[in-house]
Amino acid sequence: MCWLGSKKLGKGKGILITIDETQAASHDDLVAIATAVQHVITDADESDTPDEDKKGVAIVFAGLPYMINDLLDNEVTTFLRRALRRELDNVPLPDVKNAFLETVADSGKTISGEDAFEAARQSEGYPYMVQLVGYYMWQSTQRRGPNVITADDVSTGVSDALLAFDDAVCAPALDGITSAERLFLAAMAKDSPNPTQVGDIADRTRRSRSWVSKCRAVLIKDKLIRPAGHGQLEFAVPHLGQYLQSL
Known part of the structure; x- marks a missing residue:
């Protein structure tokens, strides 16, 4: 947190710390970071510095719900319970399909409506799985060379996405x-x-x-x-x- 004392930060400025995929991070490290942020916030609140001159710190966690719940339930980081929480619901399949169609078209490639919907269906609308399926079916096409994402690319993309999903989500969830x-x-x-x-x-x-x-x-x-x-x-x-x- 030494950056808060840096002259590079102007009055009223601060630092935003973002941590993605918290389920893959060390629980002890997350608690340590959250605790440090709490101390900085407490010190700032107790100082005589005018609000407009304070250099604040904020933290954003993103990850699976169970990991966030563990942090909120930890006795050391109870202050996080005051944080603003947003939970992502599954995306409707028609919206996922349209997102695939638009993203592929914007990139100069093509995919049929049928194949886009199959990719959406296989993702089940789960936000992270949507990202993985899109990425890996794209990579499958890139390896072949043409600008058309085929049913085979979707199938390959889904298979690769499931392997990555198991490692990034399923295994940590069970741990x-x-x-x-x-x-x-x-x-x-x-x-x-x-x-x-x-x-x-x-x-x-x-x-x-x-x-x-x-x-x-x-x-x-x-x-x-x-x-x-x-x-x-x-x-x-x-x-x-x-x-x-x-x-």
């Missing part, structure tokens, strides 16, 4: 949960990609209904699963069920 929650998800994975009856989870895990209810609440809060109709649950993270099946 961040308890053994009980992992047992719960493993029971759900037996039905993936179809929904699971809550009663089947109790039977498969040989646990009580109250145990199932507790794990269910935590995993829904962390946006790893979601309700899928009366008495049913499904994975909220694309491919997480299939990833569990492969372990």
Whole structure:
């Protein structure tokens, strides 16, 4: 935070710290950074410096919900609970399709509406997966040379995107949960990609209904699963069920 004392920062200026993909970062490092920011903010608030002359600091975290929840629940970083929080919902598939069509056209390449929708469908509208599918189907086309993104490029792009998604999202998501929650998800994975009856989870895990209810609440809060109709649950993270099946 020594930059705040630099003369390069004018009056009323400050520093914005941005951290992307927090699920892949060290939890201890994140806590250390958040704690340092808290100290700087506290020192500034307690100083006699006029507000217009203060050099502030702000921090932006982006990552999977469970990781953000861990930070908010940490006793050392409780001040983060006052932060403004924004959660990204899945993007409607027609919007993803149109985004693919427009982005590809703007770049001088072409893709059919059918192939663009297939790419959108495979992404399930999950924002990060949309990014990965778009990137890897583009790379597939670049390797071939022509300016047309074909169905084969979409297929290759989806396969490559899933590998990257497993490493960047699925694996860290499982690393961040308890053994009980992992047992719960493993029971759900037996039905993936179809929904699971809550009663089947109790039977498969040989646990009580109250145990199932507790794990269910935590995993829904962390946006790893979601309700899928009366008495049913499904994975909220694309491919997480299939990833569990492969372990």
